Amino acid sequence: MQQQIGELAIADEPTQSVAKSTSSTDSPSVTKEGPQAATYVGRQQCAECHRENFEQHAAHGHASTFSEVAETDLPDIFDQQTFDGGESYGTYQYSKDSSGNLTVSLLADESPSNLPLQYVLGSGHNARTILTLNRASDGVTEGIEHRVSCYPNQRLGMTVGHSEKKATRDLEKFGDVTRGELTQRCVYCHTTTGILTEGRIDRLVSNVNCEKCHGPGSEHVRQARELKDPPPYSVGDAAWDVESEIQLCGDCHRLPRSITKQELRDYPNTLARFQPVGMLRSKCYLASNREMKCSTCHDPHQSVHGISQHAHEQKCIQCHDSNDSSHTICPVSAEANCIKCHMPVVPQEQDIELHDHWIRVHED
Incomplete structure (x- = not known):
């Protein structure tokens, strides 16, 4: 059954407005069109020659800045928990389904509507905050930064910066709502690449990996495999300072x-x-x-x-x-x-x- 809250279609099952991304973590992603397009090859390719940096990076917060909620332990942590969101918000109830998907509803007199919790941002050293995407009625992608985050030792608490906020529309009762470029920046800074398109993320390479700073590595990998003395490859270009x-x-x-x-x-x-x-x-x-x-x-x-x-x-x-x-x-x-x-x-x-x-x- 589907209900409407603001511009967000909320359902017991994922709908197009909150569809999952079409690319998986560390999968190659085309950045330009055409036969000679540069591609993201994934950090596993970098490990072939740069094992020490690869292993150090694996323990870095950058290596775990963006995941799908269902791929983490958050569904187990949140399942059957309630949290008081404060005045003008209400009480949140969290539930995990048989497939491991996590949803949140607002407990109220009327029948609650379920909102899927899609993505988790942050390594967990300080916090893990949840993001849900929505395709608004005008086609612009909105992001809901949820009002409740997970802190160390599996503690649930108010998301940093939310304590003084007030909900002015129904969708904001779940958290802070951004749209367009602001939402894209949020995804940009927690991933290697990812393009918001109609409520989903296309060309997603999760986490801040090698190619976030060094750029798409397909040509570097090709040269390293084919040439005896491949040219140096690092951040930026000759003008780097x-x-x-x-x-x-x-x-x-x-x-x-x-x-x-x-x-x-x-x-x-x-x-x-x-x-x-x-x-x-x-x-x-x-x-x-x-x-x-x-x-x-x-x-x-x-x-x-x-x-x-x-x-x-x-x-x-x-x-x-x-x-x-x-x-x-x-x-x-x-x-x-x-x-x-x-x-x-x-x-x-x-x-x-x-x-x-x-x-x-x-x-x-």
């Missing part, structure tokens, strides 16, 4: 241009989520003749959670070496506690903790 890297990372991790002027002035704690914004105002960056970049401190293939604090601090000390008078030497501790003092943890909603990337001397 520090600014190019910052733009690449900041495309999803945010740059100052995507932050309001008031936020840039006030620098609220929530800006710790957007690391390039902090780094670009740090004296470390400004005094480096703008040569400091994300990979100065971070190996893009390796998860920061697998690196000790001592190893991170060695990155600081390699510049602020007490034997090198060209850099400022910390008068408090030249060998330890760099991060604790200059990049402290900033508490966020739902017990999430992030390091402030505005590297500076804190007054308190």
